[in-house]
Amino acid sequence: MQSATAVSALGALANEHRLAVFRLLVQAGEDGLAAGAIATALAVPNSSLSFHLAHLTQAGLVKQERRGRSLIYSANYAAMNGLVAYLMENCCAASGCGPRPTAGDAPAEQ
Amino acid sequence: MQSATAVSALGALANEHRLAVFRLLVQAGEDGLAAGAIATALAVPNSSLSFHLAHLTQAGLVKQERRGRSLIYSANYAAMNGLVAYLMENCCAASGCGPRPTAGDAPAEQ
DNA sequence: CTCTTATTTCCATACACATCGAAATGAGGA
DNA sequence: TCCTCATTTCGATGTGTATGGAAATAAGAG
Numbered sequence A, B: 001m002q003s004a005t006a007v008s009a010l011g012a013l014a015n016e017h018r019l020a021v022f023r024l025l026v027q028a029g030e031d032g033l034a035a036g037a038i039a040t041a042l043a044v045p046n047s048s049l050s051f052h053l054a055h056l057t058q059a060g061l062v063k064q065e066r067r068g069r070s071l072i073y074s075a076n077y078a079a080m081n082g083l084v085a086y087l088m089e090n091c092c093a094a095s096g097c098g099p100r101p102t103a104g105d106a107p108a109e110q
Numbered sequence C: 001c002t003c004t005t006a007t008t009t010c011c012a013t014a015c016a017c018a019t020c021g022a023a024a025t026g027a028g029g030a
Numbered sequence D: 001t002c003c004t005c006a007t008t009t010c011g012a013t014g015t016g017t018a019t020g021g022a023a024a025t026a027a028g029a030g
Helices: A003-013 A016-031 A035-042 A046-058 A077-091 B003-013 B016-031 B035-042 B046-058 B077-091
Strands: A062-067 A070-075 B062-067 B070-075
Touching: A003 A016, A003 A046, A003 A077, A003 B003, A003 B016, A016 A035, A016 A046, A016 A062, A016 A070, A016 A077, A016 B003, A016 B077, A035 A046, A035 A070, A046 A062, A046 A070, A077 B016, A077 B077, B003 B016, B003 B046, B003 B077, B016 B035, B016 B046, B016 B062, B016 B070, B016 B077, B035 B046, B035 B070, B046 B062, B046 B070
Parallel strands: none
Antiparallel strands: A062 A070, B062 B070
């Protein structure tokens, strides 16, 4: 994962509502949830939620799919996996986020 | 970790410069780096860097310590560990960020 | 006490993000 | 076709973030 991608994903999650949406979608699993269901669950106005969903989608953390009249959103586990992997590799030490054991091992891209 | 804390930490990392600063501090290890050294390494003006360092410090991801005339900054590994743990627990499935196996296991706080 | 170095704070400016009602779009049902 | 539901887009507004030069603060050295 490139650092620009990570910044984008981190920014998408760096908001109370969006983090709540993402957590909800992770819990919902592969089946996902309709936009309206999310708005109801989180008590966020439709237009505001739509804004946040677009932000998450833009960052690649969420997938959109039309099913009948509803737009179903679901978590993109691969993207999240990539983000966590990036953080572990670049922002943590090799073992459990302790101090970095050797300064020589190159993490990733630039 | 509370979701508000996670949002704060995510927001702190959701910026090109701040992410670069944090990565640099992780590489630097426990000894940390002086503000000026960071500014030089990343080619960011002092006043801008100071703003970003304050942001990271505010979020608890970075520690500040005065050593002589210099202010030494170092990564707070515990905070990062907490953030990654939060993401793994709340935003990933139990094993490796795949689809959530059981819908019954409660993640964490609210 | 003054000089020099290291860093922050202040300030103005520009841009991006968040909010949410109202209007527009998309899609099925009668 | 017309109606209704589901959702997005638009638009206006307020708030927050980013930037960087200039001035202020902090601390050791002579």
